[in-house]
Amino acid sequence: MSNQIPWGLWIVVDLSSIALGGCAFIFGAIVYLLKIKRFEKVGRLAVLIGFLGYSTAGMVLLFDLGQPLRFWRPVVFWQPHSLLWEITMCVVLYLTVLLAELLPVIVEHPVFVEHPWIERFPFVKKVADALQSFSHWLHKLGPLFAVVGLTLSLLHQASLGATYGVLSGRGLAFSPTAPVLFVLSAGTGGTSLLFLMSVIVFRIMRPGLVKDSVLYEIARIAGGFALLCIYIRLWDWAVVNYYSFNTEISLQTELLNSTSFYSATFWIGQVFFALIPGFVLLNAPRIKNIRILSLAAIMPILCTILLRWSYNFAGVMASITYDPYTPTVVLNTYTPTWQEWAVAIGVISYWLLGFSLAARFLPFQQVEKFHLPAE
Template identity: 25%
Template structure:
């Protein structure tokens, strides 16, 4: 049987949901091609008043903190030596790797002249937040790629790279935290220049700190969300006991975030807060349903053992983060009397395709690579220094099935 027939037969065996994701990715790729052929002006609803739209608001400003689970769980497991959380690290790294890779795709789509994107490396503007974010995103994507090579090396039985990657786990975790702290906060710095444009409900000098704190507790919630879904829909082990540890950490960070948020509103905000009812309703929804409600849920004892409650709390945190980033980057920027921005069909198809690609690639990577088999009690760290394929009769570093 030829390789093409094997691939076709493999695809035929996929679940209908995965096939549907493939269709959405195809539509997103086609919409991206149309954007590159005809340009931003024809294919998007961007204008001089709103030069940033859906691709920045979601594909970058929102997607970056949604991929923060990789550095947050890496710090908790490796730097603070909570080794029992090790099984949660690798899926989070895959999520982060895919998230940042697709963020780069979104950035290329949003550039008017994407072929000039390389100029950020040629002409350094060290005073620009965009330069700092660009460099950090590239650096962190590189770190995530190297971390993602860990299951790849296990899959193909590459001894020497695997030994090296295991040695670098702690340095990678520290480096990831440093880089992520820089660009997660600097995403908030972007909007400090919008003094007269961003509404007072969100504009304040502590916006970078709020962006960083919200990325941390959302990243940990993403780990809970992801672990709950892969257990439910992919038949992976129930990690409720491990997730209970995260439910004890998250409310502390959320509490600090709320203190900073209300302090900024009370003492650092200049301008009317209640002049626009729609924006006030969005703010109340963001804080009430997206922060305060899950904060109270995380404080309950029941959440330590109730997997459904864990999933609900994590889902509300993710909802609150998404709404916050849209409030800051889009809704809060709307000016009375000006044209209202609404994404075009091409913009929407591209974003839907990016979301579908994240889901599709995660499932396929989990299917063909040892992502969920990395439990400390099953890992053999006695790896020879030679670089050669691991024989099928040899114990695999991530268990007997990982090298199959």
């Protein structure tokens, strides 16, 4: 990273992990607000994915901001006119909401109920009983958490896009529809990742816990989000390239195409990676092939990551100088350093480790005294 490229690999990991955790607010609303109880077990998995995604983003930001010991300052020193301050507050509050939604799932583990130490040590028993009571109280507040989580998620997802929606003089970096696209891409990538992780948890690790028909419905939701996102994305591309009077945009595009596959990554990575899999996922109840649907779900996830990558780098790789009289387009270069790769690999490893342990040990249904047979 440099003064010319202030945002690099870390911010892409940050934005992508937040986008891929978007399934939490969607299925929180489905389970608690729409009262569709057949998604309750999947909703618990969505909360887990959301918590891992947002905690991953927080870990990246501790490195990206350069002052990890000052993480508390935005909470104390308010900057209400700053989009990034509003995003920070929403992320901090929403991470708290996700933790409150995840805690009852953790406390339902048998170690908090049947461990020998609970009966052997009175203090441990009191702590376990207090945790059970507190988690039960949090579970009753589920609808409230769903409303708060939905509000906070829509606010900061749209505000992340609004960061680019105010850059009216920066050519490709300017996109008035970015707030809508960031919300829809979070729905696309988040629900696609949820379907993929649901296949791993409920078809491979715990078969029979969730019916295949529920998985097909998740795939349909992901497909609907993907097609809606690509529709808005194509309109955004048309507005930027054909209805804009900014002459620097064509020059920026030509420079990017001369050194990279900028246009190809748009049409292949951001259009076809969402268009074709979107139709496949939308017809999941007819296809009824988990392998094909899982392969199709990978594409919108990559599309979401490419979309965030494109927004971050298109405007800074071919940037416009700040000369008010004769602005010119300057082509910059960027190669992540080993420190950037080390942090990115480290936080992704945290996500994978956390999901593996949670999928192995956490109960995704109310604790029962019988074993559900496999279908």
